[in-house]
Amino acid sequence: MSPSRRLLLVLFAAAGFGALNALLDSGSAAPVRFAGALLNAGTAWAGLAVAAGAVVGTPRRAVVAGWLGGTVGLSAFYVVAAVLHDLPLAAYAPRIAFWWAVALVCCAPLGFVGTLLHRPGPVGLLARLVVPSGAVAEALLHPPGGPGVRWALGFLGMAAAAFVLRRTPAP
Numbered sequence: 001m002s003p004s005r006r007l008l009l010v011l012f013a014a015a016g017f018g019a020l021n022a023l024l025d026s027g028s029a030a031p032v033r034f035a036g037a038l039l040n041a042g043t044a045w046a047g048l049a050v051a052a053g054a055v056v057g058t059p060r061r062a063v064v065a066g067w068l069g070g071t072v073g074l075s076a077f078y079v080v081a082a083v084l085h086d087l088p089l090a091a092y093a094p095r096i097a098f099w100w101a102v103a104l105v106c107c108a109p110l111g112f113v114g115t116l117l118h119r120p121g122p123v124g125l126l127a128r129l130v131v132p133s134g135a136v137a138e139a140l141l142h143p144p145g146g147p148g149v150r151w152a153l154g155f156l157g158m159a160a161a162a163f164v165l166r167r168t169p170a171p
Contacts, residue, residue, distance in 0.1 A: 010052040014069040018076030037145030043135040049107035053114020066111015070103030132160035
């Protein structure tokens with residue numbers, strides 16, 4: 001697949017992620033709100049940026065894809081949220097500006113991390129543990145929802161870390 005098609009794939013996936021996130025975040029049923037809180041966790045957004053970098057491949061493209069993936073995902077989130085809540089998009093302007101800045105600072109380097117996932121040795125292992133350890137840290141330090149979301153996020157992070165460690169060959 002060509003680099004431009006890979007980037008388009010990332011952008012469409014990011015837009016879908018953001019739109020689904022807004023739909024779940026606006027739900028009223030408890031299971032939907034729970035899923036929305038998990039999907040809206042910083043860890044999920046970090047995973048989006050890492051995946052974007054992994055898809056496009058080269059470090060320079062990965063940095064751009066991480067940032068664009070985060071920015072497009074956030075844009076889709078706020079457009080869908082504005083439609084669902086019948087508000088003008090301008091009502092979200094301060095939040096959009098803040099989260100776009102966060103995407104620039106966080107998602108660009110996370111996109112680069114995506115290029116390191118398949119490396120052997122300690123660098124690859126650390127790259128593969130970024131999102132799982134972020135989930136555990138977020139569950140402990142800044143949980144995105146109630147106790148159920150905190151426990152689920154922590155459990156998912158520990159399970160993913162265990163999976164990564166188990167699949168990593170011993171030196």
